[in-house]
């Protein structure tokens with residue numbers, strides 16, 4: 009019988025894998041050689057490094073997958089040489105991260121760090137997260153530019169710009185994988201030159217991997233009086249991060265941008281489907297089987313009378329669903345006592361995505377506003393036909 013071993017931080021993994029083989033778990037971040045006895049399929053999240061040392065000469069493992077988007081915890085050269093197939097849950101948490109960025113933008117606008125209605129958001133990395141962020145910004149009528157040299161070389165048809173042009177945008181948001189080698193390597197993509205080119209009127213956001221910004225150079229830049237506004241979800245050397253960065257951040261969170269309930273569960277769904285496919289088994293479980301429904305949000309159409317939503321109206325609608333300030337506050341308070349980075353991630357609260365929310369509209373909504381709300385991900389109560397067109 010196939011033995012499937014999964015990391016115990018993967019939500020609903022037991023329920024998903026049940027019936028597909030001999031299923032066992034190991035404690036998150038503590039994979040030991042004895043856990044791997046007879047294992048042929050290994051399912052992890054990003055806190056478990058997969059390399060020669062962690063697989064320790066195990067010859068049975070044929071497949072390793074991660075219920076996350078990032079794969080930089082996999083030593084791919086080793087996996088290729090060892091003949092071990094691998095996969096990931098690409099795209100699982102794109103909406104979660106994009107909603108985290110939108111929350112940061114709405115808060116930065118409220119505190120006059122940026123003028124969001126007139127801002128251009130520069131997105132570095134036009135993959136799953138970057139594209140989802142672009143879609144949400146489009147719904148909100150906010151301008152953006154995309155930069156992605158690898159996709160540009162592959163003939164991507166979108167208008168892609170160079171990193172230099174992104175660095176002149178009001179907001180710079182990083183969504184690239186961490187890669188150490190190659191012509192498009194992202195290690196220290198932003199170093200002292202790039203950081204020094206930024207002004208105090210710009211907002212820099214990193215929700216991909218800490219190593220994409222040269223952290224010592226960032227610390228130095230942030231100590232200058234004309235430093236940009238900084239929002240970080242990721243750091244060098246997690247979980248043993250340099251805590252001196254926190255006071256330099258406008259907003260900071262402990263690598264939870266992708267940790268919505270849906271983001272994590274989609275990760276489990278995707279790795280489950282991969283295991284089913286390799287075992288030649290039908291996919292019998294679906295995300296909806298495991299997601300609880302969220303009570304509809306009542307919205308008074310009188311509060312949304314214009315034909316397009318203002319930034320203040322978006323703030324009133326979206327921050328009750330996810331307000332990044334709650335995570336920022338909890339992070340800073342917890343870290344003031346000791347480094348609790350790993351524990352905070354493990355015990356992260358229940359956070360639902362806009363896509364889980366149904367709106368119940370009181371009164372008549374302008375058609376364009378309804379389209380904007382749909383485009384950002386809201387559903388409408390069935391039978392809701394109180395729409396007017398102008």
Ligand SMILES: NC(=O)c1ccc[n+]([C@@H]2O[C@H](COP(=O)([O-])OP(=O)(O)OC[C@H]3O[C@@H](n4cnc5c(N)ncnc54)[C@H](O)[C@@H]3O)[C@@H](O)[C@H]2O)c1
Nearest residue numbers: 077078133135136137156158183184185192215216265266
């Ligand atoms: N903070 C979080 O919770 C969280 C959640 C999801 C993903 N991530 C991180 O964000 C990264 C991006 O996620 P994704 O799902 O969009 O991945 P993705 O693979 O779908 O997209 C990444 C994009 O970056 C592009 N890219 C690569 N090198 C580049 C470079 N030098 N300059 C510009 N673009 C470049 C790629 O061509 C690709 O299109 C992941 O690899 C992961 O490390 C973090």
Ligand SMILES: O=C(O)[C@H](O)[C@H](O)COP(=O)(O)O
Nearest residue numbers: 053054055076077078266267
């Ligand atoms: O790469 C990803 O998908 C994200 O960084 C993800 O949030 C990592 O989550 P972890 O496995 O560390 O909980």
